[in-house]
Amino acid sequence: MGYDVVISNSKLNSYRTRVLTRGIDYRQFERNPIMLWMHNRPYRGVTDEVLPLGTVQNLRVEDDQLIGTLCFDENDAFAMRIKSKWDAGILKMVSPGLDIVEQSDDPSLLLPGQTRMTVSKSILREVSVVDMGSNDDALALYYDGKRLNLAAGESGDILKPIKTLLNMKAIALKLGLPETATENEILAAIGSVQATAGRVTAVEGEMATLKKSHIVAIVDQAIKAKKITADKREHFVKLGTDSGAETLNTTLELITPAQKPSDFVGGKPGQSAAEYKKLSEVPAEKRIELRNSEPDTYAALYKAEYGIDPVY
Known part of the structure; x- marks a missing residue:
């Protein structure tokens, strides 16, 4: 055995x-x-x-x-x-x-x-x-x-x-101890520093995760508000990660949300497509864009204007 x-x-x-x-x-x-x-x-x-x-x-x-x-x-x-x-x-x-x-x-x-x-x-x-x-x-x-x-x-x-290999006095001073500190005191302080460093690393990791989550939330909100498109998501996440949330927010505040032709009446924002009565009320430079982006709205306004459905 x-x-x-x-x-x-x-x-x-x-x-x-x-x-x-x-x-x-x-x-x-x-x-x-x-x-x-x-x-x-x-x-x-x-x-x-x-x-x-x-x-x-x-x-x-x-x-x-x-x-x-x-x-x-x-x-x-x-x-x-x-x-x-x-x-x-x-x-x-x-x-x-x-x-x-x-x-x-x-x-x-x-x-x-x-x-x-x-x-x-x-x-x-x-x-x-x-x-x-x-x-x-x-x-x-x-x-x-x-x-x-x-x-x-x-x-x-x-x-x-x-x-015999280390300058114990210099190490003691670096650790904030008196130069008369014993070897045991110095080594105990080293152990404390190592433990603190481990805790700091863990906290830094948690903070980085929280920061990233906050940045992502800001960018996703900007996409929802149509300030940026989804394909630019990673670009703005990196901008926020590198420069901080404050810089990211400042940048996004300078961007005007994208609007469709149906969001305008007479070229002015703030009115809905329901306020158009006929096609002639839509600004000329917006008609082609309206036809491409909202064909149903375009067709309804066209028929109101000419009495027939548009032919494409």
Whole structure:
């Protein structure tokens, strides 16, 4: 029977660094999925050396967690003793052995309280069952052949401190903090800025949507009022989006609504076609347009004038 465990995640660990789950390459490990005890390899040639406990199968990433299934070697007495303690809940932690490939001081990757560079790319070498870790995310990191073991009681100086790469005083002042601000205070302020930026982006998106809806409503009303034609809709929507609703309204106010000949009597707007009695009352320059746009009205006025229907 296998045991599903969380091997690693991107949380801050006790060394004030973190390993990005998305940057862990475990393809090579899948070809040799070794499971050790306390990161110890049996190469010392001594009587108390411990052989591998088994393998770790079915590696996958779920919700920013690297997960695997522990499979203990049932033919190894020591492995069975470890398995027994695991079953009893005495042992319950695993720790990945990772080769550091790339470190990053990118501020966007920092978490509040982080003081060392982020391990942005790494290679999984092995997974160990450990007795006690410095936190819930015990790690063993390797760099240039040296091991940085984050299990409790062990230390290392491979990961570079952020403060050696950044001018913390300048950053504090930029954040509106006193230059005496601690690293934790600075990182907490960075976290607050990032959260605020996220909220601002969301609000800006909502405002842009509302602005677009308002512009579209203005343009559609202008089409309904016959100030512009429907084929010019996108042009005026873009004008409003680029220049603002006030400029759009000013522009549309300068446009006179289009009117048909039947909207005029004697060339004056404001009267209806019903007020025409015969064709001769329609301005001469409007008759052809009236015949084309309102043939029924034209025919009625023609017959009133000449007593017969028009022949086209």
